[in-house]
Amino acid sequence: MAQPADHRINWLLAALEPEELAYLDPDLEIVPLPKGTVLYEAGDPIHYTYFPHNAVVGLINIMEDGQAAEMTSFGREGLFGLLSALKSRHAFGRYKVQVPGTASRIVLRKMQEALRTHPKLRDLILSYNEALLAQTFQTVSCNAVHPVEARCCNWILSTRDRIDDDILPLTHADWAELLGSSARQSA
Secondary structure, three states, rough: OOHHHOOOOOOOHHHHOOOHHHHHHHHHHEEEEEOOOOOOOOOOOOEEEEOOOOOOOEEEEEOOOOOOOEEEEEEEOOOOOOOOOOOOOEEEEEEEEEOEEEEEEEEEEHHHHHHHHHHHHHHHHHHHHHHHHHHHHHHHHHHHHHOOHHHHHHHHHHHHHHHHHOOOOOOOHHHHHOOOOHHHHHH
């Protein structure tokens, strides 16, 4: 059985007050996230909220013509599988493991209950969601005006911060999907 310190590898869980983590802890489980695993496709019902430890999960938008681009990514600084489940309970896009690792996860219903009953937890999650939205706006702007090399550098640096490793297990196809660059380079 995992100890609370294991869950605190995730910085959001580490920021919780002890009583808030103690409330979540019995329902948190540590799960492996193998590279390439698709946790949700667009429109899928969301069943879990994930708190990555050393994994990086991308939220990818798949266009009608099959092209793909990452909209945002999630690492040990946050969570995923909650924001899009606040009302619709369905995934915004494809949630795909880009860098393998582990995460703590909790059943969505239990996480929603915790948000209703623990105001400090709710405030922390709302602050994270606001920061994620600001980061996503910045990503959209950068995708529109910066060359692929600059976007690639940004992804490498932010991922390095998330996993504490200099080796990123990504292929050329992974990079094309992350950066939405395959169509631009072939045009």
